[in-house]
Amino acid sequence: MSGYREQQMSVKIPADIDQPDKILYGLTARQLAVLGGTAALVLWVFVTFQALVPFPALVAVVLPMAAAGVVVAIARHDAMSLDRYALAALRYLRQSNQRVSVDGPVQAPPSWCRMRGRLPTPLRLPVRAVRQDGVMELAQGGVAAVVRAGTVAFSLRTAGEQASLVAGFGRWLNSLDAPVQILVQARPVDLGGLADHITARATDLSDPVLERAAGEHAAFLSEIGAAHDLLVRQVLIVITDAASASSATPWWKSRGQQIGWDAGAQVVLRRAEEAVQSLAVLGVTAEVLNADACTAVLAESLSPGDPHPVDNAAPQELVTVRQEP
Template identity: 65%
Template sequence: MSTRHQQHIEAPMSVKIPADVDQPDKILYGLTTRQLGILAGTAATGMWVFLTFSPLVPFPALVAVLVPVTAIGIVLAVARHNGMNLDRYVLAALRHWRTTKERVTTAGTPVQPPPAWCRMRGELPAPLRLPVRAIRQDGALEVAEGGVAVIIRTGTLAFGLRTSGEQAGLVAVFGRWLNSLDAPAQILVQARPVDLTGLAEHISRHAPALPDPELERAAGEHAAFLTDLGAEHELLIRQVLIVITGHTSGASRAATPALPWRHTGRHRVGRDAAAAVAMRRAEEAVQSLTALGVPAEALDAKSATAALGEALSPSEPHLVDNSLLNDVIIHQQEAF
């Protein structure tokens, strides 16, 4: 095979993917429908104010009022903050300012007010509404907004160490899995601290059973290396979680029978059907990721509960006892 032909086969692959895949369509001059609506509303308001008050108010005073209003409308329509349109950011800030900051867990009952003799300052805490209502035995999560979801835990692979041809094959297989999705899916990549003491103890415990003394010595040195590595550095392991959703049909949700027990039974049937669909999609995702060489498994009820607990309390350290052979462990460096 000639060198030119080999370079042609192993040519570097470049794929452009937008950072925001959910960005709205541009309608006119690079502006979205929402931005055009804000600009049109600002222009209409300014025109109405000018035509209404121009005979009554001096022109300099009218300009002094219209210029800030026009500038605010343009800034709300064009400016962005942390990747979010400024108008959406302002609405989210107002919504956050009006909501209660303290939330407590309740058993479906409202928060009881304090007694009359207690002078409480501020607002009462609001009940904590978790997005998951229940976890089934098969690992399917019943979402509060309707439907179910299944969590898949996957590993990682060394993409940069592959050749360009292997990278192209991996991207093609991963692209086919993404194109096969017919429901929303969420991919979460997180770094967690890893504890290698369990692996070091396992090697030290089984080292005397090795047939060769040199192998036993090498195993002891490797166990000591793992112990020193965990003591001197803060090791992190990357974990990838994929959430596959499944929703009940619109007919089953919209239909409301006259008898309440019939409505409950129909809701249970629709929920079970959605769980079966979500589990089937999770199995297909596991098969597709396994074809990539990535270890993947759908979490059962116990593992899903642990994953949700770690997501709800990220500040608490959750050490991983051990790591798999294909897991990538990195060293966390602190910036000074």
């Protein structure tokens, strides 16, 4: 019976179609090209310098070259091949660490102004804009919607209920026909504001017993917050429209691009609602984020802990100035 239960807890998911194909001996075409280039270089060094350099010295020179080629071809860092990681590091070192928000390239200062260091580089965020319906327009083309999901007490369920949850989640994963990213965020939470709110409202209670219980609960929250580092967990599901991203129109055809964004927005919103319904069957509460919630999530992800930007006025709303008392 235990073997049967363990078998029911596993669900087959299709392999990653973006993973490069294995050509020979479990190696990809890129790895074979790197190893072939390394072997050709080593052979050229042996043929060219074997009559001029002693054999031990030639081996001492060739052996690190061969080892470096094997490491570059096989080793990986942060799920990235070393050659691509080195290229990304080189691009990062060549760029300026300071970014500014400009539409075009950063203009150099006049000739009479002496400048130390390099010019800042334009800030390019992956999200171009957040629509009123909460759909994000991506800078590289395409659109995306964000679904915020809750969690379930998986370990408290019985073996049959756990198997049912795993099977239901597997069916939802198998039903996906577009790229989906599941992001789990853990952020520190401060209970001091909640404790102060309870303490302030406790005096409004008519029953002294309830007032004393509220004060004790506020003291308990303050004690828990001071004794432990509390974290709140948030699960975000980002659903994108691969069709609109692959068929993005050129930048000069702004009207055609806007039509593509509108069509893609309807697609991702429908897929987001389907994800909410599929997760509701598993007992997971989920919701599609609107424009305000999506903006708050982006701001929190880009700069955790910093205050969120103020609400922007709608296109047809009046911009007013509010004076603090």
